[in-house]
Amino acid sequence: xxxxxxxxxxxxxxxxxxxxxxxxxxxxxxxxxxxxxxxxxxxxxxxxxxxxxxxxxxxxxxxxxxxxxxxxxxxxxxxxxxxxxxxxxxxxxxxxxxxxxxxxxxxxxxxxxxxxxxxxxxxxxxxxxxxxxxxxxxxxxxxxxxxxxxxxxxxxxxxxxxxxxxxxxxxxxxxxxxxxxxxxxxxxxxxxxxxxxxxxxxxxxxxxxxxxxxxxxxxxxxxxxxxxxxxxxxxxxxxxxxxxxxxxxxxxxxxxxxxxxxxxxxxxxxxxxxxxxxxxxxxxxxxxxxxxxxxxxxxxxxxxxxxxxxxxxxxxxxxxxxxxxxxxxxxxxxxxxxxxxxxxxxxxxxxxxxxxxxxxxxxxxxxxxxxxxxxxxxxxxxxxxxxxxxxxxxxxxxxxxxxxxxxxxxxxxxxxxxxxxxxxxxxxxxxxxx
Amino acid sequence: xxxxxxxxxxxxxxxxxxxxxxxxxxxxxxxxxxxxxxxxxxxxxxxxxxxxxxxxxxxxxxxxxxxxxxxxxxxxxxxxxxxxxxxxxxxxxxxxxxxxxxxxxxxxxxxxxxxxxxxxxxxxxxxxxxxxxxxxxxxx
Numbered sequence: 001x002x003x004x005x006x007x008x009x010x011x012x013x014x015x016x017x018x019x020x021x022x023x024x025x026x027x028x029x030x031x032x033x034x035x036x037x038x039x040x041x042x043x044x045x046x047x048x049x050x051x052x053x054x055x056x057x058x059x060x061x062x063x064x065x066x067x068x069x070x071x072x073x074x075x076x077x078x079x080x081x082x083x084x085x086x087x088x089x090x091x092x093x094x095x096x097x098x099x100x101x102x103x104x105x106x107x108x109x110x111x112x113x114x115x116x117x118x119x120x121x122x123x124x125x126x127x128x129x130x131x132x133x134x135x136x137x138x139x140x141x142x143x144x145x146x147x148x149x150x151x152x153x154x155x156x157x158x159x160x161x162x163x164x165x166x167x168x169x170x171x172x173x174x175x176x177x178x179x180x181x182x183x184x185x186x187x188x189x190x191x192x193x194x195x196x197x198x199x200x201x202x203x204x205x206x207x208x209x210x211x212x213x214x215x216x217x218x219x220x221x222x223x224x225x226x227x228x229x230x231x232x233x234x235x236x237x238x239x240x241x242x243x244x245x246x247x248x249x250x251x252x253x254x255x256x257x258x259x260x261x262x263x264x265x266x267x268x269x270x271x272x273x274x275x276x277x278x279x280x281x282x283x284x285x286x287x288x289x290x291x292x293x294x295x296x297x298x299x300x301x302x303x304x305x306x307x308x309x310x311x312x313x314x315x316x317x318x319x320x321x322x323x324x325x326x327x328x329x330x331x332x333x334x335x336x337x338x339x340x341x342x343x344x345x346x347x348x349x350x351x352x353x354x355x356x357x358x359x360x361x362x363x364x365x366x367x368x369x370x371x372x373x374x375x376x377x378x379x380x381x382x383x384x385x386x387x388x389x390x391x392x393x394x395x396x397x398x399x400x401x402x403x404x405x406x407x408x409x410x411x412x413x414x415x416x417x418x419x420x421x422x423x424x425x426x427x428x429x430x431x432x433x434x
Numbered sequence: 435x436x437x438x439x440x441x442x443x444x445x446x447x448x449x450x451x452x453x454x455x456x457x458x459x460x461x462x463x464x465x466x467x468x469x470x471x472x473x474x475x476x477x478x479x480x481x482x483x484x485x486x487x488x489x490x491x492x493x494x495x496x497x498x499x500x501x502x503x504x505x506x507x508x509x510x511x512x513x514x515x516x517x518x519x520x521x522x523x524x525x526x527x528x529x530x531x532x533x534x535x536x537x538x539x540x541x542x543x544x545x546x547x548x549x550x551x552x553x554x555x556x557x558x559x560x561x562x563x564x565x566x567x568x569x570x571x572x573x574x
Binding site: 174184196200246247249252297301 | 447448450451454458479480482506507508509510511512513514515516517518522524525526533534535536537538545548549566568
């Protein structure tokens with residue numbers, strides 16, 4: 001902890017700006033004297049999120065299903081992840097009365113409830129690509145605080161690699177405007193959209209593909225430390241390797257793109273009061289925020305500025321934290337460019353500065369900004385909607401369970417999900433219980 | 435460049451709906467329409483049942499695009515998609531009227547197409563008589 005600590009107290013008058021608290025209320029939150037880069041927490045936050053109000057909810061269980069190439073069914077992997085997470089929490093299936101999941105069927109949460117033999121009093125199947133799980137944390141925290149349910153499981157699983165169910169064209173429903181106005185031109189979905197964002201970013205700011213490749217290179221370094229990672233035994237990756245990989249959609253090669261694997265995960269949330277009676281140390285939900293921006297490839301005017309600006313601003317304001325307070329960041333890395341756009345949108349560095357900011361090993365193991373410490377979607381696991389595994393890794397880091405890849409003394413973690421074609425953005429801030 | 439438009443050959447394009455029909459019908463005459471709100475002047479694409487700027491659904495009309503445009507962002511697709519022959523350029527194209535369209539830029543060398551490049555409108559016929567607006571590099 002650095003100077004200027006306000007903990008569990010009330011600071012009247014304001015917005016957190018440059019580590020100074022002005023004009024508002026900080027309640028039950030932690031304000032640390034961190035640096036605000038990019039002016040993210042500087043007033044004007046959207047909706048009700050201007051008032052820091054850390055939740056009274058904690059994550060008490062976290063687990064992965066089998067990962068990689070499993071030969072298992074979606075529901076088999078779901079049951080595995082949920083069972084392991086509940087066991088990790090020291091709970092039983094009978095304790096679960098809330099369920100949030102997606103990617104199973106049209107009735108995803110209903111389907112999983114049936115499969116588990118549950119009759120939950122709260123469910124959510126919001127479909128928002130890889131960011132859905134960070135959104136579920138917000139909704140689950142609200143449902144628990146409102147008393148609609150007591151203990152929620154958020155889960156996901158996919159067998160897309162075993163089932164060979166992934167298509168370069170993606171899934172475009174014929175009744176949508178995209179089917180009439182975009183699909184006829186043959187974009188890879190979602191790759192070509194991220195590729196255009198990368199082209200615009202590199203063109204505007206003068207960045208190189210080598211500099212962009214650092215995201216994939218660093219992810220591999222982390223994966224080499226994670227025995228569960230798909231690329232754990234693959235050896236180091238160099239920027240030259242990334243550039244030499246087969247081109248998918250310029251400027252992105254297949255090594256700029258996330259893995260296609262089976263896998264899944266689950267986290268268990270309950271009230272902080274109950275969490276303190278369970279075996280594992282609670283991981284508090286300190287803040288959350290989200291922003292939904294587009295389904296079409298032409299709706300967002302500037303490809304280099306994403307809805308993570310709004311989701312991050314809301315999450316930091318709610319938590320009473322600043323980007324400088326984050327000890328470990330799990331940021332959705334569907335593509336190398338996704339991370340670049342997200343980091344500056346969240347305020348870790350200024351607009352157009354990410355490639356310079358991440359150069360020199362900062363995001364690699366041992367660097368001063370530990371990022372995607374599991375190895376990420378690029379080198380650990382990407383089962384289609386990866387967001388739940390960002391939460392699993394963040395929880396493990398805050399519990400100190402990460403072995404060789406553990407970030408020493410991590411107290412504040414950020415998990416940021418991105419779904420679709422930079423369509424949905426959701427930020428969650430988690431912290432140790434102090 | 436000019437001459438016949440080559441590039442990806444897509445499968446069928448879905449039938450228009452009640453909102454998009456005028457836009458597609460105009461393509462039979464090789465006219466590119468932009469939807470414009472009579473209430474507030476906002477231009478938008480693709481066509482919608484309301485104006486995303488002011489919310490009005492009562493005064494939506496059409497203007498004809500000049501065909502002048504430039505590349506907003508682009509990518510050369512190199513992976514084979516069913517029905518398409520790589521490499522080809524997928525681009526966000528900004529019309530002189532201000533709106534963005536997704537399209538193809540048909541160029542002799544797809545790798546020379548870049549952000550800000552000036553474009554002009556061309557057409558790729560569809561089997562049912564409609565046509566897809568595509569773009570070719572032009573001199574500024």
